[in-house]
Amino acid sequence: MTQAIVPEAINTQTHPATATSLLPVNPLPVKLLVRSQAQIPLGGALSIVGRGLAPFDLQRLYDVFAGYASRRWQLPMHLAPSTAHPSSTTITLELRTHLPPDFAGAEHPWQRIEAYSLACGTGGVVITAPAYHGLFNGLMTLLQLATRQSDGRWHLPNVAIEDYPRLHWRGYMLDVSRHFFDAAEVKRLLAAMALFKLNRFHWHLSDHQGWRIPIEGYPKLISVGAWRSSIGFNFAANLSHHYNSHGQYGGFYTHEEVEDVIAFAAARHITIVPEIDMPGHTGSAIAAYPALSCSGQPIPVSTSAIWSSHDPCLCVGEKRIYEFADRVIGTLAALFPGQYIHTGGDEVKFYSWRHCPKCLALAKRHHIKTMPGLQAYFEHRMNQIVRAHGKLMIGWDEILYDLPRGAAIMAWHSQPQVIERAIQENALCVRSPTTHMYFDYSIGKTPPQKVYAFNPADDGLAGANRHLLMGSQACLWTEWVPNMQVVQERTFPRLCAAAEVFWTPQHRRHWQDFFDRLPHIFAPNLADTTR
Incomplete structure (x- = not known):
């Protein structure tokens, strides 16, 4: 229960x-x-x-x-x-x-x-x-x-x-790297999502602060990359129970647990979209296998919100990187029945590439003049790998720099130029702007009324371009979310506002009407239906 x-x-x-x-x-x-x-x-x-x-x-x-x-x-x-x-x-x-x-x-x-x-x-x-x-x-x-x-x-x-629904993709993302949430906790969230007719669960399974899924041939991803020295982020240790026998914080999902969560979601008509973020946001993988980086030097799994020009990054000039990516994508493709695999691609810091002989040699061989161009080379290789495993690639909107054939984007930047570029590229788009759909922001900064005011079909994604709007989703990054109580506080009632944005025709939506329904929607025992 x-x-x-x-x-x-x-x-x-x-x-x-x-x-x-x-x-x-x-x-x-x-x-x-x-x-x-x-x-x-x-x-x-x-x-x-x-x-x-x-x-x-x-x-x-x-x-x-x-x-x-x-x-x-x-x-x-x-x-x-x-x-x-x-x-x-x-x-x-x-x-x-x-x-x-x-x-x-x-x-x-x-x-x-x-x-x-x-x-x-x-x-x-x-x-x-x-x-x-x-x-x-x-x-x-x-x-x-x-x-x-x-x-x-x-x-x-x-x-x-x-x-009937307004949007095809009506999603919610949970970051389980910065803070870990076990399979039972994930299923609680899925049960609540289903009540509000959300149909995509974006599972952010890796980042600097933790790797959460076993990959055959890379056992240290779990024995090393899934654990860090403390809960981190200046949180008290007692705010979570996810510790191993050595007192390390973290965790991972066995393949059996993943399959159980997938079946639980499928019974509620929710498709799970797994994400392994590459080539940036890979500190936990590099902590497990330093040879994946440009320097080859060992690093610990991070306990803080890394944000610098020296963030760990995969070495795109190293052949073994693509062997690693193929094994990772192959594992996800075998486990997850959905059409899309999310490959990340956001916030790549180019410092290590600028000083890496292998990366510079790769750029020279392929006549690549810029660091974003070097990332584009990696994204095209990733797209080939994903398609070889029978799936389609979706990535954060940075991949628009040189969009791989058939790849979709998740637009997290709120500037209209991002959507304009997506339209130019004829790219399918899932909108998740920080201004309205990032629930890690406080409810004071992004209140339900602001969430409700979002129109996914603005910025040119209406009329002749409507076919490019695949949908929209809310995201919960968990740097400052140590447990399910905080997940609850950050998620609701904002997810109810988002659900109506995603489902209800624009002309039917009125803030005052939604606001008046809120006390009735959150009646006692409604949430107790979740299992």
Whole structure:
């Protein structure tokens, strides 16, 4: 049994309620009609009926939904045969091949896969969708719609909903290098993400301060690179429990744990995008294998936020670097079923390359005149490796300097020029600007209202260029996030604001309406549905 990750309440001022603010749903659906003010009580045993679903898939939907609903509603629940007569306590899941004409706005295949309709009435609940993902989304909406009334019972509103997503990629990134979070903690976050219909988990698995996944042939990545002398960052040791028997701070995920997390995410329709950051941000790898660097000198795994022109960096002029990269990417490709592998590429410090005979010789052989050009050579090699393993490459927006063929970018810089360059390169783009979507920043610097104000389709990614906008995501870098309590405080309620930015059509979003819904969204026991 896991603890809640979503806070039970948020301090807000009182504002007049609007029609939708009375319904604790987030993100706001595309269409929502309140058919009657009458509330439908949930009482007795709930029955789940599937029509048109394969038994295995119905069972999986039921198992995941029951994991949320049984804890929140504390009502008995069971699967019933498809011939069962519906009642007010029946939840019917119908899989239909085609969407009705009212869903004309769901013009892309990925929108149709996630689309659903939901109707609550005295005859029970009916959720209809053309795919299992849509049925799951409808169940997540249903979980949010129920409210506990003064009689102590849970009630559902009499509503009709038609819904589908605005963006394909609706993500959240957790940095597990600066501070480590074990598989159970990651699953708690995934369970909360699913409630708000997020569908991409970006897993930042390496950086200067820790390497978190075993790679065959490189055992020291785990025995050395996964551990550091202390929790670091001037934090007290008792703020975390992630220590080994030698008192070193850190940790890693076994391949079995990774597979378990992937399966947990898949059951909630979340795709995991793994990231191994290269050629910069590689101090933990170099601590394990100094020969990967230009100097070849041993260094410790960092306990601080490194930021200097002398940051550790892979030696791009060394042949063994590409053998190492191939082994790393091959491991990720074999473990993670998703389409993309994130290869980093951000904040590379060129000091060591400027003084490295091997790097300078490589530049001379290939007529490379600049250090960014030398990084571009590395990124093109990485793209070849990723594609050879049957995956697609995505990297931070620095790779736009000379974008490898078919690579996508994650735009973290907020300047319009970044998006302009992406459009010039015809690059698929996931937007994650520091100004709105970096949740390591304090809630004072980036409050929920600022998050909510972001429009992913601005800066030219609308109209004729809309096809280049793959999606958007929030990021939590964890230099100043030592444990799950701080993850919770930094994440919520801002992730709810982001979820609505990612899902709800721009014209449907209004800050005041969202603000009025917040106290209802964060009702007691909502977070306790996470397992």
